[in-house]
Amino acid sequence: MNAIIALCHFCEAHGPGPLFCTQTLRETNIHQLDIHFDSERKGCPACNSIGNTTGLVSTDPDSNAHFVSSQVPVIPETIELVKKAAFRSISSEVSSASATTSTGSATTSNSDGCGLVFFGDAHRGHVLSCSFQLADSESRGFSKLFSIVILMKDKMFLLNIQPFLADCLTKIAKELQDYARTVYDDNLKAQGSQRAQRITQGYVNNSSTTRSLVDLTKKEAIFAYLHAHFSYVLWAGARYLTESIALGSPSVPPWLGRDTEEGFTMVQTDKEGYLMRRMGLAKSEELDRLDERDMAKYSLRMxxxxxxxxxxxxxxxxxxxxxxxxxxxxxxxxxxxxxxxxxxxxxxxxxxxxxxxxxxxxxxxxxxxxxxxxxxxxxxxxxxxxxxxxxxxxxxxxxxxxxxxxxxxxxxxxxxxxxxxxxxxxxxxxxxxxxxxxxxxxxxxxxxxxxxxxxxxxxKIKKIMDIQQQDQVLITYWYSHL
The missing domain is CATH 3.40.50.12430 (Rossmann fold)
Structure with missing residues (x-):
């Protein structure tokens, strides 16, 4: 999927900006990439992720695509686009679902604190943004604002796979929130009544307001986790909805893959989330392999x-x-x-x-x-x-x-x-x-x-989408399982 996924945040010293970016590169010598990081943010722990000289790379052998993660986008033309998307996703394009309020000893949020917004245009790119809060016992308001944005030029493609992307972004955000919540609760136990004192006196420890994401989650490999998640979204997004010329084609193109081949597929788990499983190693009866000739012989038309x-x-x-x-x-x-x-x-x-x-x-x-x-x-x-x-x-x-x-x-x-x-x-x-x-x-x-x-x-939405009375029985059944 030709898109950029970026984790953005609001720094109390430097304002909103991208923190960690992943994008798809093809036919590119990744060893010659030159990454330029904003000099005014270099010394800020909150604005640093993996540094200016480090990158994380995953490769899809089927398409020979590289999924590259870095501090800022590695393609110079996209740096300003990502900065603008980060600014809007943090400052103005924020869903009401991500707004939090302080109640007692913990912050609460509507819809688990994850809000999805779509914005953009043909010049600055189209953006799907998921904004959320991470608990921070040493920050103003005891939370920090983050967002995950997906930026791409193809508006219709982004809208068509929006349900899939929204589900993935929400799960990633909730995972980060769970990590931060655990650290937040541990800090409260250690600090005792310090939080109540800060609320009463309005005191803020400025030396600790620039904590990094590693400090907030206590996960040294948090950016490796994000790289794996973002790479999967880019990899699966390209296969979620694929346009190809099929008229007269006698077989499935090799880059689309087949259900009977050794490869990866997304399967639902009992717990909330997704996992990648090799079909050849899966023992589930749902993934029983069928001979390709049998599927061709016993087709829907047969x-x-x-x-x-x-x-x-x-x-x-x-x-x-x-x-x-x-x-x-x-x-x-x-x-x-x-x-x-x-x-x-x-x-x-x-x-x-x-x-x-x-x-x-x-x-x-x-x-x-x-x-x-x-x-x-x-x-x-x-x-x-x-x-x-x-x-x-x-x-x-x-x-x-x-x-x-x-x-x-x-x-x-x-x-x-x-x-x-x-x-x-x-x-x-x-x-x-x-x-x-x-x-x-x-x-x-x-x-x-x-x-x-x-x-x-x-x-109103049924009228817009031309859903009639005879469609209601289908809508009711699908509604309860989607």
Whole structure:
């Protein structure tokens, strides 16, 4: 992703400015980079991170991209842009969610003290900013203002991946806040009533107001942690939404990667956060590797032919959260689950089981694949059963039973999916990319609705995004899991 991620702060001696920057470089000799640091800030501990002669570098072997972290941007043309973005993110473009107030013995904040703001223009770049406070027992107001900004020229790309970036920035900010909060609490225990005395007398120890981020968090490798986080955001952001010419292309471009190759993927964890895991080493049943020829043979269109008139009902159940119980041979069952997951945004993929020994309730999973001899519940309005069997000609025969009925007007996303699957000019690769774009579009609509604070605002945003009554059942299901 061609962007710059910068950690910015407000120094009580020098004002707002960037503290630590990470950017993507390609075809650049990183050993010849010359970094210029503002001379008036060089002696300030709070304004220094890793120094003027040090850089942290990570390399992606697939794209040969270097993720370089330094005190200031290594490309001279971007230094002023980052400084202006830092100034605005700290001084004026601050969300009300990041405002804190002093209450008793600790500072509190709304929405965990993390506020997201988008600003910028074509000349100075477009910026997504996440501002937050770090507790500091020796600072004015007992906290310091920080922000993480992402600066890039492509406005539409930045807005399209805003949900992903916002989630990452918020988690990084909360991690820093947790570190600082631990140090803050330890300092309070050691200082005793000193804080109350400072509040009463208005006394500030000026010698300690320029503490560095290492002092605030007590993490010597804090900037190495930030480099790892920022590099991941740049690496994953480029893969979150990719534009490519797919018409007539017979295979997936190598730089996009495949689900069946050894590589990295982002998987959800039980705790809040994300981790990087090699798919070849993952033991989760959700990451069972399928032969590429099987996926090509048992494609979404093949199941469309096998399900015949029931295909639209199957898609409707997937989109609206009605449980689907599949009994099929192992490969066909896993392939069907993989194809049905394409109809859902990634956060809902955890509700699909590619293989299960026994039946699970709808609260645990909405799509479940059982072996052919496993016990399955009877079909109902809330459960659809699909049995895949082979006839003598070795063709797949699908027996689909569901006691529910399709509504008179289907959700618009379902209408677009049916139209795309039936489009003969679409190759399987083009169809997959088109489906992904449709799902991301509706996922972002649901995310926008979640941001609204009142029913009146929800009604307005639905009207703007052309969400009709027939779409509400889909919105309700996705809303509860995004």
């Amino acid at each position: 199941f469309r032919q096998a399900l015949k008139g029931d295909f639209e009902a199957v898609c409707f159940c997937v989109l609206t959260g009605i449980q689907i119980v599949i009994r099929a041979p192992p490969v066909k069952g896993r392939c069907l689950v993989r194809n049905l997951k394409k109809l859902l945004p990634e956060p809902l993929h955890k509700l699909a089981r590619s293989h299960a020994e026994s039946y699970k309730s709808a609260n645990e999973c909405r799509i479940i694949n059982l072996s052919q001899d496993a016990v399955a519940p009877n079909p109902s309005a809330g459960i659809m059963r699909i049995d895949l069997v082979d006839d003598k000609a070795r063709d797949t025969v699908a027996v689909c039973v569901w006691e529910g009925e399709l509504p008179l007007r289907s959700p618009k996303l379902l209408q677009k999916i049916m139209k795309a699957v039936d489009e003969e000019l679409f190759t399987d690769l083009v169809l997959d990319k088109h489906m992904r774009a449709l799902i991301e579009e509706w996922k972002n609509k649901v995310v926008c609705i979640r941001k609204m604070s009142s029913n009146q605002d929800v009604s």
